[in-house]
Amino acid sequence: MKILTTSIVAVALLATAAFAQDDIPLLRPEERQAVDNQADQFNGALENSLSEAAKSTVRIWSGNRRLAYGTVVGDGSQIITKWSELVGAPRRIRVEAFDGQVRDVDPSGVFQDEDIVVLDLIGPPLTPVKWSDKSPKLGSFVTAPQPSGQPASFGVVSVLERSLRDSDHAFIGIVGAVGFDGSGVKIHEVTPKSGAAAAGLKPGDIILKVNNRPISGLLELKNSLVDVKPGDTVNLIVKSSNGESSVPVTLGNRPELPNYLGDRLRTMEGMGTDQSRVRDSFTNVIQSDMRPNPDQIGGPVVNLDGEVIGITMARATRTRSFIMPSAAVQNMLNSEPMDPALAAIPTEPSDQRIRIRPAVSPPRQFRPGSQQRLRRHLSEMQQLMDFMTQEMEALENGRW
């Protein structure tokens, strides 16, 4: 009980301090100034790498609402952008180019897996993007320009290219025994109709090696299968009641599992972050720590030489954004898109909460009346409550 009392006091203090001024309780004005000046300098330097790509970056509007960025592709007569941000747009979609010209477009195709829509430009072409096939290294600097040529968001490559889909990963079909202390993975259960079942693996068998790599436990077993494609065959060394033997196993596709995040992790993922509607189910992505807003997704991403290495694909969480690499974009554009009228309405399968994102209105319509103030007040109270709940949970669990 003592702990709980202490934590309530602590939470109240932290939360009020955070909302009274800045979120960082001990931030001094001179520190704020130092990091702001540094950011200005940094962004100024970055601009030198953005001028070319900015000409192929457009802003997508529906009436007065900013929906997304787009990338001018092909011969300059088409634009690709994020499909889920355009669905249900209340007004006609138009695009604004780097020089301020506003153009009409017609949606002509949808790539559902990538959540990309193709817009045909009406009238003369714009400047198409020049793709670079360079694969950035881990830690490389990546920037998404605004159409104006300033940086919209900056980050580094956090994780090299991979697929986020469970079904793209190989699946062996065993459940490991918990609490098994020896080396290798002791099988607790074999999934029916899986590769493991077809190869005759049984509960109690111990997997010692995968393709000659000794396996220390379940996580290493998973890791050893990361580079294996569904349909490939791996050679296991298995210890059973009959002694050690070599067993070839042909792997299947991992089933799509519902992604139940803990509530606390889910809360943290959204902290300080406006997340894209569709964000977690792509096949080819580079993960970065860029922080674009959802209405800045769909434009080109460049390296420090100004070469376009991909497009922004989603703002996923507090720590993650996804980039679709140039090669994957070009492959996609070489395939046949779907008729937009037939495409399903995109949703994130793991997202079980309904989110309402406030629309950005132009200044002339923005007259803060009592209704708006009340709404803002309520949303601030909600934020405060969320914040306090998070802090309480962190204290009670003592970890995160």
Next chain:
Amino acid sequence: MRHSKTLHLLAAGFLLAASFLPTQAREAASTIADLKALEARVQNVAEKTMPATVALLSDRTGSSGSGVIVSEQGLILTAAHVIQGADKVLVVFPNGKQVQGEVLGANFSKDIGMVRIIDEGNYTFAEMGESDHLKAGDWVVALGHSAGFKAERTPPVRFGRVISEGPGNFLTTDCTLIGGDSGGPLFDLDGRVVAIHSSIGKSLENNNHAGVDGFRKDWQRLIDGDVWGELSMNPFANPEMPVIGIGMGMIRGINGVIVESVVLGSPAAAAGVRQHDIITSVNGSPIRDGGELLQILAKHQAGETIQLGVMRNRTPIEMAVVLKRRNELFSQP
């Protein structure tokens, strides 16, 4: 002061801390060439430190955090709250290899802890850097097993800079963190460990890390398996909070903090601070009220010497005050 009452309660008695920091040349970022030089160092840090960035899993507590190996023999630095309640942890390398780790000591007030890999081996490790001199604008790189160990990806790399110093041994950066990163390493541009991930606030700029110099000060106790301190989300209530030992008066209309009482045997008493002195600055930064004094002291650590600017009978005086920990001055209830 909206929270003057609370602050007064805290301040009456506990007071607080400061330091002189060596200035070090920071990498410039005003041209593309500067940025390329910076990028090369971040790439290098990511590649070099990845194998030393481990995930720590506990069956017993169900907790999943991160850690960093800092010796060839497999000594791991992590956060106290990652190993809370565990005496053994599973240590998982980015390639999925897993070994057993023995939990050593932890200081919860600093949120620092240690684990040792049980099997002897030649482990890839990261060197330890220094954290006490870090200040707003210093570039840093964060790694960690975000949201737990994931076989299909390596621990994500994040880049940013120090936003704010303190409280105490902690520092705040804009390297975005999330659950699972706890205990993971923050590196300088040479790939040396400068801090361990601890907590986040709502803002993307509010990611908090425990400085590596805090480990050095508690090294032997941690190695010996001592567990002490308390986890606190309120920096002013932290037992390690540095104090000067005065009671603050709350008179409005004064620029500064009026000393209402001086605690016997406190740093303030030793430095010659007297009742009714008005504290007007710390290390040359003007102090307008009690809240600001607390805020500045919280950014320092016990043992450091601060220059206190005081008005006495309308005459400015400077005095050097050596800060103490709150729990050195006031026994804990």
